[in-house]
Amino acid sequence: MARARQERAEVTREAILDGAAKAFDAAGFGITSLTDISQHAGVTKGALYFHFPSKEALAKELMTDQFDVASVLENAERPGVQTAIDITHRMAHDLRTSVRVRAGIRLVIELGSFTDPNPTLYNKWIETIRDCLAPAQGRGDVKPEVNITDAAVYVVGSFAGVQITSQVRSGREDLHERVADMWTYLLPGIVPARRVSRFDPAGSPELRASFGLPDVQRTDLVVS
Numbered sequence: 001m002a003r004a005r006q007e008r009a010e011v012t013r014e015a016i017l018d019g020a021a022k023a024f025d026a027a028g029f030g031i032t033s034l035t036d037i038s039q040h041a042g043v044t045k046g047a048l049y050f051h052f053p054s055k056e057a058l059a060k061e062l063m064t065d066q067f068d069v070a071s072v073l074e075n076a077e078r079p080g081v082q083t084a085i086d087i088t089h090r091m092a093h094d095l096r097t098s099v100r101v102r103a104g105i106r107l108v109i110e111l112g113s114f115t116d117p118n119p120t121l122y123n124k125w126i127e128t129i130r131d132c133l134a135p136a137q138g139r140g141d142v143k144p145e146v147n148i149t150d151a152a153v154y155v156v157g158s159f160a161g162v163q164i165t166s167q168v169r170s171g172r173e174d175l176h177e178r179v180a181d182m183w184t185y186l187l188p189g190i191v192p193a194r195r196v197s198r199f200d201p202a203g204s205p206e207l208r209a210s211f212g213l214p215d216v217q218r219t220d221l222v223v224s
């Protein structure tokens with residue numbers, strides 16, 4: 001009996017998060033009301049308040065849970081430059097396929113830029129990219145003069161801008177292509193010229209296969 005109640009409560013909680021994600025993704029944080037969320041979730045306000053005391057609590061849950069890029073490194077045997085590239089393509093894939101991720105990213109941008117700036121989530125992402133570039137620099141895949149923290153900040157900032165531009169221009173239909181462009185122009189600045197061709201801006205073959213993305217005809221970068 002108690003287990004059945006617990007399972008029902010979990011189902012309701014997930015429905016609320018899905019409803020909140022749909023509402024936030026469609027209208028953003030400021031305009032969305034708890035009534036909107038309860039309608040999207042198909043639950044009463046009482047049920048909503050039982051699980052989440054406020055709209056802010058729902059937003060925090062979505063931002064925290066759907067911005068967990070660090071988990072990618074847990075299964076990475078040898079993190080490096082290609083890992084960093086693949087992380088951005090994973091984010092691109094999730095933005096295109098998961099309303100929770102879209103809502104989480106929109107909330108991070110809106111709340112982090114205008115309401116109550118909190119760099120925590122951005123910093124976690126930056127640390128993850130840095131943790132890819134640090135061992136790569138030790139192996140000679142990143143130029144010794146590159147400040148890997150600065151480079152990680154630039155990658156995260158670039159991706160944030162690229163995904164917003166893609167959303168406005170194509171509804172993110174071209175996001176993987178734009179992320180590939182981002183890395184095409186970035187790699188010569190951080191990777192020694194003799195090693196640039198080792199890395200694929202469009203994502204590793206394994207990643208592209210797992211996401212069902214078409215093969216890309218490789219055009220090697222020309223660097224001086």
